[in-house]
């Protein structure tokens with residue numbers, strides 16, 4: 479069993495060497511950004527206030543509605559989608575990524591969408607930040623925590639947040655470990671980066687040690703099934719089916735594949 483788990487799990491999740499994990503992440507995301515930088519697609523990057531989001535994103539951004547004038551830390555900002563969104567809502571955003579090429583792309587994105595004056599972009603690891611204590615109102619991230627060492631990043635994020643400040647993340651979740659075993663036999667390509675991997679409820683408990691309270695909202699119950707070709711034509715309906723089911727039958731949250739986490743310092 480242990481050997482099987484070692485084979486199928488993302489081995490980097492177990493690596494104690496944060497430096498090695500960060501190096502591989504940097505290389506992986508630099509390459510991804512490189513492609514977008516060479517061929518900057520304005521259509522993809524143009525900010526649209528009325529863009530429709532799936533329920534988990536809607537919920538995540540609904541927690542960031544009143545951020546005018548607030549100081550936001552965008553963790554693992556990538557190409558800066560959340561950065562631009564928060565800046566458009568009048569926040570002052572400091573955005574970090576470990577990949578220099580991603581930061582270049584985020585800079586281009588901020589310039590293209592005319593929010594550069596509200597945005598401060600830095601190549602920096604969330605696990606070791608050079609900021610003073612207690613300076614941010616919010617720390618946010620989409621697909622961020624599952625790339626990080628939770629002990630180091632939890633401590634750092636809590637340190638730089640003001641007392642009463644919020645850390646809000648939208649992350650992929652592993653409902654059960656045995657599902658990962660089954661998953662390894664299904665011939666659908668894994669899209670995850672070398673240092674990434676889904677989070678379990680136990681991981682979140684570890685992260686929550688650095689905060690006074692936390693709340694969880696669950697998403698994606700059946701959604702993953704709609705990646706199978708035979709079900710793909712129903713994909714557009716899958717979000718609303720999920721949303722209805724999860725809210726109607728609370729026990730289904732155990733089986734969900736994503737969550738929005740809200741921690742308060």
Ligand SMILES: C[S@@+](CC[C@H](N)C(=O)[O-])C[C@H]1O[C@@H](n2cnc3c(N)ncnc32)[C@H](O)[C@@H]1O
Pocket residue numbers: 500503504507553554555556557558559560574575576577580602603604605619620621622625626
């Ligand atoms: C899945 S992407 C998320 C990007 C972005 N939040 C979004 O919604 O598009 C993960 C990002 O985390 C960054 N990353 C990985 N490890 C990091 C670390 N230790 N500190 C900061 N950023 C990191 C990667 O370079 C990558 O850009």
